[in-house]
Amino acid sequence: MTWFAERVLAWHDGHGRRDLPWQKQQTPYRVWVSEIMLQQTQVEVVRPYFERFIARFPNLASLAAADREDVLRLWAGLGYYARARNLHSAARQARHGLPDTLAGLVALPGVGRSTAGAILAIAHGHRAAILDGNVKRALARFHGVSGRPGERAVEQTLWAHADAHTPSERPGDYAQAIMDFGATLCRRANPACSICPVAARCVARAAGRQAELPTPKRAKPLRERRTRAFLLIDPDGACFLERRPDDSIWGGLWSPPERPLDTDVAAFAAKWNIDVERALSPPTARHVFTHYRLLVTPHCLWVRERPAGAPTGDGYVWHRPEDGRKLALSALAANLLAGLDGGFALE
DNA sequence: TATTCGTGGTC
DNA sequence: TGACCAAGAAT
Known part of the structure; x- marks a missing residue:
């Protein structure tokens, strides 16, 4: 296990969020639903939606049997409604059981590489890497990766770092640890470097470049639609x-x-x-x-x-x-x- | 590669 | 208070 992974995991064991609703019974179905809800959505916003959704659709079969209208009603207010449509569609595709391979998961609508990795690691204990916004930010700073995420080369470099740090022991715990680390310590603004478990070897920290990394997206002009x-x-x-x-x-x-x-x-x-x-x-x-x-x-x-x-x-x-x-x-x-x-x- | 999709948090 | 963006994926 890399020094980085070991430190992040140890920090999470002692100080991370380990009592979130989707961390209780980590079945493939629950992990899948939570990962979809958590796409571009903060933990505290998801929490009540997850509880209601699981209470109404406790397993894959119940979701597959549901009307799309009812799925969307539970999703109303959460945003990015394609996630709900895809979730429902995927439940019907995988009615008899979710895939447990990267290719199988990515083939489901709404599941990309990072979400598939999270499901494999957390629900199945496989050594699979994730690369969400939190991980990108943490790795870009720790390794001093410049350039906008979105550029192919930057994306490849970050995936390589993410894979290199993913341990074969406790990959699911590590996945949640690195995301929680990025969300609560290695924040976009005001990162908590003074209590950071990996600050000692952080490239951005050494160079005082925490605020510059990851490189922000280009600002673009406003658009307007009239209806x-x-x-x-x-x-x-x-x-x-x-x-x-x-x-x-x-x-x-x-x-x-x-x-x-x-x-x-x-x-x-x-x-x-x-x-x-x-x-x-x-x-x-x-x-x-x-x-x-x-x-x-x-x-x-x-x-x-x-x-x-x-x-x-x-x-x-x-x-x-x-x-x-x-x-x-x-x-x-x-x-x-x-x-x-x-x-x-x-x- | 760039855009689109949403609501709420944060400064 | 407006700007930026968060446990990304699809097109």
């Missing part, structure tokens, strides 16, 4: 929703209909002023109803404020040009139900 939301409210205050296409944002979830700015409002209203489905608890539930009044968001801008390279960041925000007030679309319908001004939150 219009159609908010149909029935006499009870329920809001009409429709299911979004899988390949769009919030794919598979329910939201107020979204159309181009030049959409014919009258035609749209005529089309929907019949029996349609409504939702009492947007954006996922459906009910049948008949009469709606149509509210059209006034010159709403659907603005992508995030710089590309920083995934979604400030998110998708509805702006009202008159006063600049803004609100996430996910809260728009809820505010309409509450009788707030045009769906925009009031101070």
Whole structure:
């Protein structure tokens, strides 16, 4: 075992997080679900979603037998909904048991090399490397790897370091140790070098380059999309929703209909002023109803404020040009139900 | 290789 | 408070 792995593992044994929900019964199914939820998502955000999901779908068979709608409902609010769609699809593909090889796991939708490695190491005890954002940051600093992760050469170098440090003893514990180490000590900002178990041989630490590594992505210009939301409210205050296409944002979830700015409002209203489905608890539930009044968001801008390279960041925000007030679309319908001004939150 | 996908944490 | 990004994968 390398000095680095030994030190990180020892640190985790004494100070790491070892009582997380998915660390209790480390079955392939539970590890798989947790690793998918944890993609680009912090531990404390995942925790309640994991508990609810496992309570409802305790094993592979129950998930495979579930309706996709129910899977998405449990995922609502967690983001990156392709993960839920892929998870459900993969459960049906592997209905009789998850693969226990790298190639078999990577063949499942939503499972890449790093997630497959985590499942193999944690659930099966195989010597498999992982390379998530935490590991990239820790290894880039420890070995002084310059260059943006994303460049082929940098990626290859980091994978090589990750593999070299992965021990044949306790590979699952090491996988969780190195991720926890990156998340809690070798943080992006304010790394805890003073108590770091590997600071003595850290290249970045010796050179005072902790803040420079890993090399940050290039900042990119803002983009903007303009669309219009159609908010149909029935006499009870329920809001009409429709299911979004899988390949769009919030794919598979329910939201107020979204159309181009030049959409014919009258035609749209005529089309929907019949029996349609409504939702009492947007954006996922459906009910049948008949009469709606149509509210059209006034010159709403659907603005992508995030710089590309920083995934979604400030998110998708509805702006009202008159006063600049803004609100996430996910809260728009809820505010309409509450009788707030045009769906925009009031101070 | 670059973009897209989301919500919330952090400074 | 806006900017950046987190237990990545798909396209």
